[in-house]
Amino acid sequence: MLDYRKYPIPRIRHHTSPQLYLPVAQHRTIPEWYPPLIDQAPWESWFANGRPADVLDIGCGRGGFLLQHALHRPGQNVLGIEVRHTLVNWINNVIAGEEIPNARAAWYSVVNGLGFIPDASIDHAFYLFPDPWPKKRHYKRRAFSPEFLAEVWRVLRPGGRLYLATDRPDVDEFQRHVLGSMPGVVIRDVVVESDWPFPFVTDQQDFCHRKDIPYVRYMASLDPTS
Template sequence: MSEEQEQRRRVRSFVRRPGRLTPAQQRALEDLLPIYAVPDDADTLDELFERPAPLIVEIGCGNGEALCWMAAREPHANFVGIEVHEPGVGRLLRGLEAAGLGNVRVAMRDAVEVLQQQPEASIDMLRVYFPDPWPKKRHHKRRLVSPAFAALAARVLRPGGRLHLATDWVPYAEWMHDVLAEQPALENLGGPDVVKPDWRPETHFERRGLKRGHEVRDLLYRRRPDVECVGPPGC
């Protein structure tokens, strides 16, 4: 089987659900995405910025509310937001322009594929906030956090880099904890639940979950500098 065929067969952690674009979001995609977009042929995410700075990647940044908030409060860092939902990306782009944020770039692609293209030890922090929990057992194979993802995160994180996750689905938090515990290159910094760090704002998905009576869990890991990652891909 060719690499292209294998990519088509891979089970993804998301479904491209069609969403209705507002005229403003459509204009943002047409006019602003070329300015902020991560090119498909970019060798590294670092090269997208004109300055050396800590690189923070948010996977599944939704409508960009949290990403804009974090980028404005951490101007010393470079941010890359990854999101496939077009209306959300349109809203994110409008937020970036309105706030005049120059330290953010946007990848409208599969996050796993973006990370697979990155060199080893090239990212300072990965942030994954409220990914789809795929609660039905038959859909668990679609969950983003898996042994392969844990290995991939360990590969791209710099020594001492952090992996921060949050979810409002307690069974998924327990799943994350169990999966990540099997990756020796990632050190648990206090899970299965840590106090929400100051750098994470309350998100739209979080507020919605809390209104439904869900409990929010934060998990935080450090890339061990003296331990090799194990498992696929490419460790």
């Protein structure tokens, strides 16, 4: 169990600049606070064993799920991706302080693709409680898109799954629509707790439990026969 009292969480804005959700190609001028592109991941410095990531936590937030995953499964390298630089620095400070050899957070915007991750190298990926961008005119800021999913399917190993969770019905509907628009995608809902193979929770999931807020979880994968 991590003692987070040793690592005061910095104050952050709940919502981030919409420019962070635009790919580099759509910017006339790149803001200085825009996450840099990653051409080649420095796996040797990110993970103690020098190997690429096995698990991908996209939009890892404060990193609660990322850190617990790494601690529970020390044989897997767990990489979190987050657009908020302050949170990335904080997570990596916890990782360094606790000497967790198989965890890392990267400051990056996933709308620029996952080109630095090798094909068929990821056991499973997570997209948990993303920023909802609830207004319809802001839907274009949602990272969840066919292009995003194509990258996820590329990096997942055969049989690998994308795990999703949200407490927003509109986000759930939106994501299912995008998933349903892609051929060969199979969705499996979490009906009972044993359907979800991870004993640890995200920070938002913990908040939902405490406030009695309903949420949904499901898994998406590609049908190998399609």
